[in-house]
Structure formats: C-alpha cells, structure tokens
Amino acid sequence: MELKQLRTFIMVAESGSLSRASDRLRLAQPALSRQIKLLEDEIGFELFVRSGRGMQLTEHGEALLGRVTGLVQQLDNSVEDVRSLATETTGHVVLGCIPTASHVVAGRIAIRVARELPLVSLRIVEGYAGHLIDWLHRGEVDVAVLYGPASDLHLRMSDVMFEELVLVSPADQSPDADELPVSALTELNLVLPSRPHGLRLVVEAAAAKAGIGINVKYEADSYRVLKEIVAAGLGHTILPLSAFYREQEDGLYRITRLNKPRISRHLVMALPASRIDTKATSAVRALVQEEILRMVESGEWRTIPV
Incomplete structure (x- = not known):
C-alpha cells in the first residue's frame, strides 16, 4: 500500500467525484482511477460506489477514511515540522x-x-x-x-479554568430575582444540547443534586440555535456568562445566577x-x-x- 494511493483515496472521498479530485490534484482521471483500483485490490473490498452522481463511499470506504485521514495529516505535519526546524x-x-x-x-x-x-x-x-x-x-x-x-x-x-454557568432567559420572561435556586428550574421550559454533550450532563447533575427533574422542551446541538430559540421566547437555557458578553447590552436576554448548588464547568x-x-x-x-x-x-x- 503506497502513501500516494491513500492521498488519492482521501481526495476523491472529500471531493465526491473523480473529476473534482483530478482538478485539485492536477492529475488525469485514469491515473486516479488506477490508484483507487490498486488500493481496493490490496484491501479486498470496494471503497466507492460509482454512479452518475459521483463517487459515494461504501461502508468499508467510510471505515478506511476515518482511520487514515488523521494519520496522513500527522505524517504531513511531521515532515513539515522537520523542514522548519532551522527556520x-x-x-x-x-x-x-x-x-x-x-x-x-x-x-x-x-x-x-x-x-x-x-x-x-x-x-x-x-x-x-x-x-x-x-x-x-x-x-x-x-x-x-x-x-x-x-x-x-x-x-x-x-x-x-472553571467557569460559572448562568440561566439565560428571554428579556420579557426573566425571573424577578437576581439569583435563583437550581430547584426553580423545574418550573421552566429549558433549551439544552442533547445527551451526551457536556453542558447537558453538567446541568442534569446539578438538578439531581437539587433533587428535581428538568423539563427540556427543545434540544439543539448548535450554540447559535440555542440562542435563537431563547431570543424567540420559547424557553430558557443555561450557558457560561462569557457566551453572552457581547449580547448583554442588546436587550434580547436576561442573565440570572443560579445557586444551591452553583453550576460550573x-x-x-x-x-x-x-x-x-x-x-x-x-x-x-x-x-x-x-x-x-x-x-x-x-x-x-x-x-x-x-
């Protein structure tokens, strides 16, 4: 198995077609096809499904891509690092x-x-x-x-660092108090990432310590979407204060500290x-x-x- 074959395989997988990979590598398509065929022969499985829509990875192709992409990148970085030792x-x-x-x-x-x-x-x-x-x-x-x-x-x-997490609410639905006990979260519709993301686990652990369950009304694995859902008035989220340091003066959100227990990450x-x-x-x-x-x-x- 040659490194050139792996580089070709990665480029075709990322490009989704021989023609695009050919343009990026500046090599003729027949040469790329030959490299892919040699690699498939050595591995013993087809790595791509060829169709009018391009080159789609097979199950074996997906597995190989996940295993070699990082290794090839590490090799490239190591060579570049040696070249730069005296520069x-x-x-x-x-x-x-x-x-x-x-x-x-x-x-x-x-x-x-x-x-x-x-x-x-x-x-x-x-x-x-x-x-x-x-x-x-x-x-x-x-x-x-x-x-x-x-x-x-x-x-x-x-x-x-350790960083405190706070309750972030729509401006027109914010609690009256400057601080709330974690037990008060049971009365709110929450917007949180799905499990097993770290923020969700931290919040659930704090709720368990306070002896309550929480109502996660919406799940969003995008930080931007979390903020948009809260700004739309559909629920409250829990995030580090630093995540809103640019928006605190915009009037879209209200920040409330939590206690009993404090939540930190x-x-x-x-x-x-x-x-x-x-x-x-x-x-x-x-x-x-x-x-x-x-x-x-x-x-x-x-x-x-x-």
Missing part, C-alpha cells in the same frame, strides 16, 4: 473549540496567529466535547479546548496522548493559553476559584 515556525494546525469558547476567543486567536505566526496555516473547527474527543483520537484535530474533567479519555490534559486543553506535537502545534497551543489568560486577567472572561 521560522511553519505548518498546518487544526484547533478545536466547544462553541461557547469559540464564540469568545476563536477570532482573537486567528488574529494573533496571522500576526505572530504568519507561516502557520490555522483551521478552527467547532464541536461539542464528544465530537472533539473523537477528532483528537482520530488525528483530525491537533489541540482542543473542551469540557473536563477528562482523566479517563487517554488524552494529554491541562487545566484552563471545567474548561481544559487537550492533545492526543501518543503524538509528538509539531513546532506549529506547540506555538499555537501557547498562544491560546496566553490569550485566554489575558482575557481572564482583564475581566473579559470571568472565572471562579478552582
């Missing part, structure tokens, strides 16, 4: 963020990378913790900011356990840590004591 930091880095953290810091990170690491290509992807953990294990993400604790996930972890930075970081990954990781610390010290990102 400026170069390479490609994929940074994963849970949506609430991405909303606060991702744009700032992109600006700093462009200014301080001009030869580094940065890709930022959003996902809930479960997705990010899977992408880290598959090698599709180099470093991620996500919910902890994650001591049993076989990842390299470092603490970032543990934010961590995670990297694959068995991979050596490239020079570019280490540089981006340090930059992310610096920027978050700067925001915490300035009060733009509120934390609570560990």
Whole structure:
C-alpha cells in the first residue's frame, strides 16, 4: 500500500467525484482511477460506489477514511515540522473549540496567529466535547479546548479554568430575582444540547443534586440555535456568562445566577496522548493559553476559584 494511493483515496472521498479530485490534484482521471483500483485490490473490498452522481463511499470506504485521514495529516505535519526546524515556525494546525469558547476567543486567536505566526496555516473547527474527543483520537484535530474533567479519555490534559454557568432567559420572561435556586428550574421550559454533550450532563447533575427533574422542551446541538430559540421566547437555557458578553447590552436576554448548588464547568486543553506535537502545534497551543489568560486577567472572561 503506497502513501500516494491513500492521498488519492482521501481526495476523491472529500471531493465526491473523480473529476473534482483530478482538478485539485492536477492529475488525469485514469491515473486516479488506477490508484483507487490498486488500493481496493490490496484491501479486498470496494471503497466507492460509482454512479452518475459521483463517487459515494461504501461502508468499508467510510471505515478506511476515518482511520487514515488523521494519520496522513500527522505524517504531513511531521515532515513539515522537520523542514522548519532551522527556520521560522511553519505548518498546518487544526484547533478545536466547544462553541461557547469559540464564540469568545476563536477570532482573537486567528488574529494573533496571522500576526505572530504568519507561516502557520490555522483551521478552527467547532464541536461539542464528544465530537472533539473523537477528532483528537482520530488525528483530525491537533489541540482542543473542551469540557473536563477528562482523566479517563487517554488524552494529554491541562487545566484552563472553571467557569460559572448562568440561566439565560428571554428579556420579557426573566425571573424577578437576581439569583435563583437550581430547584426553580423545574418550573421552566429549558433549551439544552442533547445527551451526551457536556453542558447537558453538567446541568442534569446539578438538578439531581437539587433533587428535581428538568423539563427540556427543545434540544439543539448548535450554540447559535440555542440562542435563537431563547431570543424567540420559547424557553430558557443555561450557558457560561462569557457566551453572552457581547449580547448583554442588546436587550434580547436576561442573565440570572443560579445557586444551591452553583453550576460550573471545567474548561481544559487537550492533545492526543501518543503524538509528538509539531513546532506549529506547540506555538499555537501557547498562544491560546496566553490569550485566554489575558482575557481572564482583564475581566473579559470571568472565572471562579478552582
């Protein structure tokens, strides 16, 4: 099995057709078809279903794509890292963020990378913790900011902060009090991510500690959709205060602190356990840590004591 065959396979899978892959790789279609056929012969299964709509992955093709994409990317990064040892930091880095953290810091990170690491290509992807953990294990993400604790996930972890979660309500349906006990949530229609996303598990654990059940009226695995549903007056959600620091003056939402118990989330930075970081990954990781610390010290990102 040759690396060229795997690169061709990945490109065809991502492009969805031989013609588009041919344009991107600048190789003739017959040459691409030959590489795919050699790979299928070696594996012993068809990897694509050919049709007028293009190239659709078979079940075996899906399985292979999930296993080799990260490995090929790691190899490319390693070669690039060796080339850059005696020069400026170069390479490609994929940074994963849970949506609430991405909303606060991702744009700032992109600006700093462009200014301080001009030869580094940065890709930022959003996902809930479960997705990010899977992408880290598959090698599709180099470093991620996500919910902890994650001591049993076989990842390299470092603490970032603890952050208080608050009740976010439509402006015209907000509670009268500045603070509410968690037990009061039983009377509200809630809008939360579906299980097993970290935010949902944290809220359910707090409700169980308060001895109540919660009424999740709507589920949305999109941070933007959560906010839109609340703004439309259809329910209340629970998010970190930092997730709304830009919108607090817009008048669409009302923030209420929760107590008995307080609800907090543990934010961590995670990297694959068995991979050596490239020079570019280490540089981006340090930059992310610096920027978050700067925001915490300035009060733009509120934390609570560990």
